[in-house]
Amino acid sequence: DGGITQSPKYLFRKEGQNVTLSCEQNLNHDAMYWYRQDPGQGLRLIYYSQIVNDFQKGDIAEGYSVSREKKESFPLTVTSAQKNPTAFYLCASTPKGLSVNEQFFGPGTRLTVL
Amino acid sequence: SQKIEQNSEALNIQEGKTATLTCNYTNYSPAYLQWYRQDPGRGPVFLLLIRENEKEKRKERLKVTFDTTLKQSLFHITASQPADSATYLCALSLYNQGGKLIFGQGTELSVKP
Numbered sequence: 049d050g051g052i053t054q055s056p057k058y059l060f061r062k063e064g065q066n067v068t069l070s071c072e073q074n075l076n077h078d079a080m081y082w083y084r085q086d087p088g089q090g091l092r093l094i095y096y097s098q099i100v101n102d103f104q105k106g107d108i109a110e111g112y113s114v115s116r117e118k119k120e121s122f123p124l125t126v127t128s129a130q131k132n133p134t135a136f137y138l139c140a141s142t143p144k145g146l147s148v149n150e151q152f153f154g155p156g157t158r159l160t161v162l
Numbered sequence: 163s164q165k166i167e168q169n170s171e172a173l174n175i176q177e178g179k180t181a182t183l184t185c186n187y188t189n190y191s192p193a194y195l196q197w198y199r200q201d202p203g204r205g206p207v208f209l210l211l212i213r214e215n216e217k218e219k220r221k222e223r224l225k226v227t228f229d230t231t232l233k234q235s236l237f238h239i240t241a242s243q244p245a246d247s248a249t250y251l252c253a254l255s256l257y258n259q260g261g262k263l264i265f266g267q268g269t270e271l272s273v274k275p
Contacts, residue, residue: 153205
């Protein structure tokens with residue numbers, strides 16, 4: 049089955065630790081996105097990548113980092129510089145990043161900082 | 163300032179009725195607008211897309227309208243069912259922004275049997 053997988057589903061982190069969230073897709077999509085969702089709020093864009101080895105900051109990139117070494121993978125690192133990292137993180141992809149397309153979402157990772 | 167707003171309160175309707183959800187935006191000129199469904203603890207699922215030059219789009223029991231003068235989109239679910247209960251998100255895409263989307267906060271719909 050084609051789709052997007054995110055792991056882990058739940059993640060707990062101590063303050064001051066970096067943590068990496070995994071996002072993999074086998075849809076052969078060019079563009080990938082990371083969003084953060086807080087209760088009662090819409091999705092906010094953290095980073096996006098329209099092609100391998102290239103990525104851009106979204107609206108709330110501070111305290112996060114990404115890499116795009118392979119087309120199918122777009123991991124997100126939440127660093128200790130992120131002041132309020134507890135949230136629901138969603139990864140998405142689209143066939144082409146520069147054209148009109150629906151976004152396909154993964155199941156999400158819920159990160160809790162203890 | 164730029165804003166995209168959906169009904170902040172949850173919408174409760176009776177099974178069989180038509181649900182109407184609203185998405186309003188200010189200070190944006192969207193190229194197109196999308197609607198997604200999100201179930202608790204899950205990722206959003208795409209439902210419909212409408213372009214700025216389209217007035218209306220339909221898919222089965224779903225209908226979306228797009229009024230760029232009013233800066234508003236309406237999302238209708240006819241003959242609603244309890245299985246339609248979920249949060250519905252609207253999202254704008256702007257010109258020259260590639261595939262980036264700007265999401266509203268969502269409206270929670272509850273359909274009672």
